[in-house]
Amino acid sequence: MTIAEVAAKMCVDEWTVRQWLKSGELRAVNVSARPNSRRPRMRILPDDLERFIAARSTIPKPATKRQKLPVPGRWKLACGRRGGNGLDRVWK
Numbered sequence: 791m792t793i794a795e796v797a798a799k800m801c802v803d804e805w806t807v808r809q810w811l812k813s814g815e816l817r818a819v820n821v822s823a824r825p826n827s828r829r830p831r832m833r834i835l836p837d838d839l840e841r842f843i844a845a846r847s848t849i850p851k852p853a854t855k856r857q858k859l860p861v862p863g864r865w866k867l868a869c870g871r872r873g874g875n876g877l878d879r880v881w882k
Contacts, residue, residue: 791834793818799839807834816842 793811797804810816811832816839818832 791836791839793832793834796834796839810842815845 791799793804793807796816797807800807807816811818811834816834818834818838820830821833822829822831
């Protein structure tokens, strides 16, 4: 696959794919006639792309029980004084 094809499949810009190649996150093969040419022709193997996608995928977190939000009016001042920025309040 070319860089443009990978960019289209991943819904990113070609520059992003080139950065992944430069950083080594994504592997590619240089298929140009001269290996050390100024303009390499890179191709990404489908297996390498699948490995890259698998490495970047995240495992969803298990659902947790949601905490109830405090009801307004049930707060008290922590230091016994009024005013301030509201950071000195604590839940009863």
